[in-house]
Amino acid sequence: MIEQLIRTPLTDLVGVRHPVVQTGMGWVSGPRLVSATANAGGLGILASATMTFEELEKAILEVKGRTDQPFGVNLRADAGDAPARCDLLIEHGVKVASFALAPKPELIAKLKEHDVVVMPSIGAAKHAKKVAGWGADAVMVQGGEGGGHTGPVPTTLLLPTVLDAVDIPVVAAGGFFDGRGLAAALSYGATGVGMGTRFLLTSDSAVPDAVKQLYLERGLTDTVVTAKVDGMPHRMLRTALVEELEGTSAVKRLGPTMRRTLEFKRDSGMSWWELAKDGRAMKKQQGRTLGQMALAANTPTMLKAGLVEGDTSAGVLASGQVVGVIDDLPSCEELVDRIVTRAADELRRASSCVVAQ
Secondary structure, eight states, rough: OOOOOOOOHHHEEEEEEEEEEEOOOOSSOHHHHHHHHTTTTSSSEETTSSOOOOHHHHHHHHHHOOOSSOEEEETTTTTTTOOOOOOOHTTTSSSEESSSSSSOOHHHHHHHHHHHEEEEESSSHHHHHHHTTTOSSSSEEEEETEEOOOSSHHHHHHHHHHHHHHHEEEEESSSSOOHHHHHHHHHHHEEEEEEEEHTTTTTTTOSOOHHHHHHOOOOOOOEEESSSSTOOOOOEEEOHHEEEETOOOHHHHHHHHHHHHHHHHHHTOHHHHHHHHHHHHHHHHHOOOOHHHHTTTTTHHHHHHHTTTTOOOOOOOBBBBBGOOOOOOOOOOHHHHHHHHHHHHHHHHHHSOOOOO
């Protein structure tokens, strides 16, 4: 385990040694992976969207039992119990609240009052300006190379527009997997990098080994962005199931969609009223159509089948394009150490190119 080699506004803000963030991936970013990242000196973020309230509290306590380092929790800002989950973070002294969508200003204010760092994920400069104006401490910006829900603009173009728009720390995500990427992001002006697929493919990840091997076999062109899973653009591995979904009509998808909605309702413990309330929130905040809201419950169920149960015939596998350049399964400590060491070397090399005045 290496000592701090690179200090940025992110490491100062959060209290971690290294400017490397393990993102909150549903069914993947559990206590084992989060605590391993934290112990390695990075910022591990627990994914709570696929957890019940009780499961989230249990997971937080497990992380705290495994590490004394700072960590975060990713929350759905549009969830009906988002305020209660924020209270849970405050109660247990969680350092960072990460959001997939912009939280309400009053929620940001409450978290900040209790010294919780608020870091929403955004996909456009205008969204960064909005949450910065509401008091967010930092933002994470993901370019189109990233896995899961993603946009069309690559990180190399999206990142500078966000950096120009705000003066709070910006974490760059989408397409990062090694020290060269961290050095490049810092050179742009970012304060760190966020990585999902790279942390999924570690020995500390609880994803089944057979599924990890499937990822390792893929190339740079083996991911696809589809809206057929939950109605929103979603980058995942190109599998037989995804190809089938891409070629299936909405009518033929209706039956499986309803079946998975029932399964999600059972797993989440939510009532039909709570599902409807969350659906209305999605429509209001994300502008989803009724059809897209009907598909939304597909995502957690299908991701669980692939990433937890290892059933690729019934599940999908979210993935960034970096899957095509990853060929090993290091521990989180090994990964973070080599990323930071390489980044420091690259930054020193780059600075040697500057002509002294």
